[in-house]
Amino acid sequence: MDPRVLEAMLPYFVENFGNAASRNHSFGWQAEEAVDYAREQIAQLIGADPKEIIITSGATEGDNLGIKGVFEMYASKGNHIITCTTEHKAVLDTCKHLEKLGAEVTYLEVQPDGLIDLKQLEAAMRPTTILVAIMYANNEIGVIQPVKEISAIAKKHGALFFTDAVQAVGKIPVDVNADGIDLMAFTAHKMYGPKGVGALYVRRKNPRVKVTAQLDGGGHERGMRSGTLNVPGIVGFGKACELARLEMASDTERISKLRDKLENALKQIDESYVNGNPAHRLPHVSNISFKYVEGEGLMMGFNKDIALSSGSACTSASLEPSYVLKALGLGDDLAHSSLRFGLGRYTTEEQIDFTIKAVTDTVLKLRDMSPLWEMFKDGVDIDAIQWAHH
Amino acid sequence: MAYSDKVIDHYSNPKNVGTLDKASKSVGTGLVGAPECGDVMRLQIEVDQATGVITDAKFKTFGCGSAIASSSLATEWLKGKTIDEAVKIDNMDLVEELNLPPVKIHCSVLAEDAIKAAINDFRSKNGLEELVFEQSHV
Numbered sequence: 001m002d003p004r005v006l007e008a009m010l011p012y013f014v015e016n017f018g019n020a021a022s023r024n025h026s027f028g029w030q031a032e033e034a035v036d037y038a039r040e041q042i043a044q045l046i047g048a049d050p051k052e053i054i055i056t057s058g059a060t061e062g063d064n065l066g067i068k069g070v071f072e073m074y075a076s077k078g079n080h081i082i083t084c085t086t087e088h089k090a091v092l093d094t095c096k097h098l099e100k101l102g103a104e105v106t107y108l109e110v111q112p113d114g115l116i117d118l119k120q121l122e123a124a125m126r127p128t129t130i131l132v133a134i135m136y137a138n139n140e141i142g143v144i145q146p147v148k149e150i151s152a153i154a155k156k157h158g159a160l161f162f163t164d165a166v167q168a169v170g171k172i173p174v175d176v177n178a179d180g181i182d183l184m185a186f187t188a189h190k191m192y193g194p195k196g197v198g199a200l201y202v203r204r205k206n207p208r209v210k211v212t213a214q215l216d217g218g219g220h221e222r223g224m225r226s227g228t229l230n231v232p233g234i235v236g237f238g239k240a241c242e243l244a245r246l247e248m249a250s251d252t253e254r255i256s257k258l259r260d261k262l263e264n265a266l267k268q269i270d271e272s273y274v275n276g277n278p279a280h281r282l283p284h285v286s287n288i289s290f291k292y293v294e295g296e297g298l299m300m301g302f303n304k305d306i307a308l309s310s311g312s313a314c315t316s317a318s319l320e321p322s323y324v325l326k327a328l329g330l331g332d333d334l335a336h337s338s339l340r341f342g343l344g345r346y347t348t349e350e351q352i353d354f355t356i357k358a359v360t361d362t363v364l365k366l367r368d369m370s371p372l373w374e375m376f377k378d379g380v381d382i383d384a385i386q387w388a389h390h
Numbered sequence: 391m392a393y394s395d396k397v398i399d400h401y402s403n404p405k406n407v408g409t410l411d412k413a414s415k416s417v418g419t420g421l422v423g424a425p426e427c428g429d430v431m432r433l434q435i436e437v438d439q440a441t442g443v444i445t446d447a448k449f450k451t452f453g454c455g456s457a458i459a460s461s462s463l464a465t466e467w468l469k470g471k472t473i474d475e476a477v478k479i480d481n482m483d484l485v486e487e488l489n490l491p492p493v494k495i496h497c498s499v500l501a502e503d504a505i506k507a508a509i510n511d512f513r514s515k516n517g518l519e520e521l522v523f524e525q526s527h528v
């Protein structure tokens with residue numbers, strides 16, 4: 001979290017905070033005004049009206065409310081939803097849940113570069129399609145979907161467009177009007193804000209969109225999401241949005257240079273492959289497969305100076321490698337050999353230099369230990385071996 | 391994932407990484423796991439034909455730190471043992487020595503399987519029937 005966000009939040013953890021004479025005006029405000037102000041900060045970042053911001057506990061809730069809420073609200077119009085295979089589990093599992101309740105869901109496959117095929121989307125539209133739910137940018141590989149084109153197709157067929165924009169908001173310019181977005185889930189903790197707070201954008205004009213509440217109760221958030229608000233969290237979310245709006249351009253320029261430096265250096269390693277469309281990608285993410293080395297073993301080789309995660313099964317309880325990488329057509333073996341690098345506001349050039357050296361050294365060291373690398377070097381056809389699956 | 395010091399030590403300074411001549415009659419090779427599962431282990435033993443003592447052991451492993459540590463430790467244990475003693479190495483001994491958490495037990499199972507596969511490879515090369523093992527616990 002950004003220390004400036006924490007500073008903004010602190011006064012709101014106590015009941016009778018601040019006083020009206022405080023130098024920083026927002027410190028003197030009452031909870032309700034503070035929330036209104038934060039809602040404006042949030043709305044401004046995405047080009048929305050504050051009335052279109054429904055505060056949630058995060059993007060998992062936003063995904064659930066957006067998709068389930070539309071499915072229920074528009075039941076009389078149809079029951080067909082289109083999404084894609086690389087969505088976050090909060091979207092995929094929501095859709096699976098709705099299938100049990102009578103929804104028909106099309107899961108579009110992505111192309112090898114991670115982008116959906118607009119022609120396939122067009123072909124999948126039906127008269128009963130009520131919602132197209134495609135993420136703005138992918139969390140594992142960072143590819144940015146052609147959101148404007150997707151929303152235009154949805155609109156043409158009379159469907160609403162929902163997007164999980166967790167990874168995009170605060171990192172790249174997102175404008176709900178220019179992008180034609182009807183509903184959008186995002187979350188504070190992916191933009192240097194606090195955990196456990198997020199928002200669902202719900203369009204109020206052209207068209208006016210409604211969702212059926214998934215939490216019933218006191219009728220907060222214009223009836224769409226009941227529950228007493230988490231004031232410090234919301235204030236922090238607002239501050240994080242403001243900082244993102246003001247600093248996005250300079251952050252992006254600096255971070256994307258570092259990312260490119262990292263990626264260009266790591267591409268020099270033999271048999272390493274960058275995953276995802278390089279031109280349509282978030283500035284701070286890089287996902288690379290280092291063939292014949294297992295991802296978790298690789299991560300163990302260095303201090304995690306920058307955010308790292310592995311596509312390997314070994315990191316997850318499920319023992320399944322990343323379904324996102326598999327959806328791009330990577331074999332299980334390559335998916336096991338992938339690392340996701342996440343850069344941010346606090347990443348320094350020294351950290352990047354360190355990471356380049358550490359990753360390179362560790363890959364070379366682990367390949368010396370890898371029976372698969374030895375087979376590859378000896379020209380053995382690894383795919384032709386009868387492996388004993390367990 | 392928090393690793394025990396012993397896992398980190400074997401990972402940083404693995405013992406007996408390498409390759410023995412798989413064509414030699416005195417070498418037994420066990421190759422277990424699968425690339426699709428994220429772990430492949432190759433363990434080799436060199437056996438003194440007269441005494442049945444394992445004179446050398448080498449491994450190469452594609453897998454997580456626990457898998458690397460399990461195979462590294464296994465090669466250390468194998469050296470100097472007779473084949474009959476080696477058969478008795480149990481994956482739970484590796485788990486205990488390396489302090490592996492429950493999710494990492496399968497890495498040690500892989501090492502036990504690799505030992506047994508190497509022994510059977512040696513046996514079949516030398517005209518002995520392969521031993522049948524019951525499924526080890528995962």
Ligand SMILES: Cc1ncc(COP(=O)(O)O)c(C=O)c1O
Nearest residue numbers: 058059060088090139164166187
């Ligand atoms: C794309 C995407 N959607 C949804 C979520 C879930 O967000 P939250 O943790 O706020 O529920 C995440 C993850 O953090 C994400 O990356």
Ligand code: FES
Nearest residue numbers: 314429453454497
């Ligand atoms: S090899 Fe998969 S968890 Fe150890």
